[in-house]
Amino acid sequence: MGVCGRARLYLSRNKGKSGILLALLVVIGTLVLLCVSIGNAADTSLAVLRERLGGYFLVKNDMQNGGYQYVNDQMVQDILECGDIKAYNGMDIRYFYVENLELVPGRFTGEGDKKAKLTRVLGNTDTSLNEYFVLEYYALKEGRHITPEDQCKALVSEEFAERNQLSIGDTFTVRLDDERVPEEIKGGITSHEMEIVGIFCIEAALGAQSSDAAECDIEENFIFTDTEFIRSACEDYGYRMDTFAEGAAFFVKDPKNLNRVVENVQGLSDYNWEEYVITKNNKTYESSAAPLERLSGIVRMMVYVIAAISAVMLSLILFLWMRDRVHEIGVYLSIGKKRTEILGQHIAENLMVAALSFALAFGICMAVSGAVEQTVGAAFFAEKEEQEEKPWERRDVETEEIPALVRIGVLEILEVAGIGGMIILISTGISSGVVLRMKPKEVLSLMS
């Protein structure tokens, strides 16, 4: 009679113990399977969140402390080569006259100053990565964002567009500010045409709102354009730029690694980093992903705790039952059965019960996964709503599109089977080992 045959006989003839073991393993299996599923759901959501939220760092010359070296194309390239960066946005700010158009009036309109026609033009490699849009102070209402391939394109505010009856596809001209420019250069400053590709609305104003503000500081008058437009317009000053006066923002692939990526960048020896200031921003990630991170951490901890408690409980129960099996072990030893064969029978018995209990636990989990998903989702979003007042939280609204799907797939089943298998091996090894380590004569003495 083989190991499995004996194990089957033991289980079928000891229904009480088998039943208790089955019930215990069903409870353990259900808890572990649910925890693993919740943990994996949280991890999956986290991965999507990280990818979607991003985190970035801004590199800019430290003008206040005497840093005069601007971020330039070569530096951007070198930073990108450090790895783990998925995108960047180089930024400039220049002031242009919009002589044929009307700006939202400010201080200079009342004063009849020619600066009433001067506004701020923000050069961007990719406007979707500009902080105003990333943090959702502004939102694209129509059209599209400016991309690195664009030349002479513009995003204007809906107020500016309405005031001047402009729409997507329309063009207008601007001319560089010529104040404080030497006379010999002034003559070379010409008009440049821009095409509107997008219209944005202001969700949360950050800049000046009063009529005392200069027109160029009123956010409705801001114009976003591409880097190439700024550079070609600045050729009117007599040179070609390869710099980003407002620095460049680099978006990391995983915001969790933001600090490490910045450390790598600061390790670039070709640059004097005292001339630059690096500002990190992964608050969006921290505020939105932290609840899920915590949930994931708690669930993982629960899996370990449940696994450890299960192993201890199972070991104790099996150890207590082992006292009733000393006789059986003694008989097996006396007829020459190997210790490994006896241990194998005990493991086979427990694995057979575990397989059945695992199937039951799987059924239970499938039945309750919907309810668990709702509970977990509610707990997760309730925590986020409490933080809604913080400005960067606005971006979290998007995360509601990321469901914490508590699904029991092949991965979860394999994980729980692995954990369960380990628990059973450890528990059975400990409980049976106590008797099996004895000499056969000692076991037979215990029997009598």
Add this chain to the structure above:
Amino acid sequence: MGQFLLKDVSYYYSKDRLILDHISEKFESGRIYVILGPSGCGKTTLLSLLGGLDVPKEGSIIFNGHAIGKKELELHRRKNVSFVFQNYNLIDYMTPEENVRLTATQDPKPILEQMGLSQDEMKRNVLKLSGGQQQRVAIARALASENPVILADEPTGNLDETTAMGIMDVFREAASFYNKCVIIVSHSYEVAKRADVLFELTHGKMKQIRMEDLQKTVTEE
């Protein structure tokens, strides 16, 4: 064929408490050996050494010309010897048939029938059989293994005299018909009378006694 040779075997728990003292003896197949002796004289220890449940402190045990080493005890128990205990030592959640199947190389039913068990009794839980029937199942398990030696420790200790004699008949058949070497440790005069060879174990020494001295030996015990 099975031939046991004890060569200068000693066993002790401590040097000042010698259980077996340089014993040398030979056991051959086809015969029943009975070892008599008072309680605590080392009879069961001797049986444990013969059966590979323990190893001698000194000397060696040779089976069919081969000394049994420490690493071969398991194999020795599996291939050479079969135990029959006073308390039967059957697996309590199995039927007689399943108990015999643990060692049997062939269908266990004929041998159980030979031991007087009915078809119905073969399929009962062993705990639902009488003491005599359980001991017959234990002997059937020993016979079914085809191991050449049966080591029996007080096999009739829990049985009434009639049943005990029935069990001794089975051992006799095992020795004569199956050509087994049967070594029995017992207190019983009736068991001793059925032996081919009698030994007395006292003060760690083992000596052969004649049948005619048996009455005297048992009375002294």
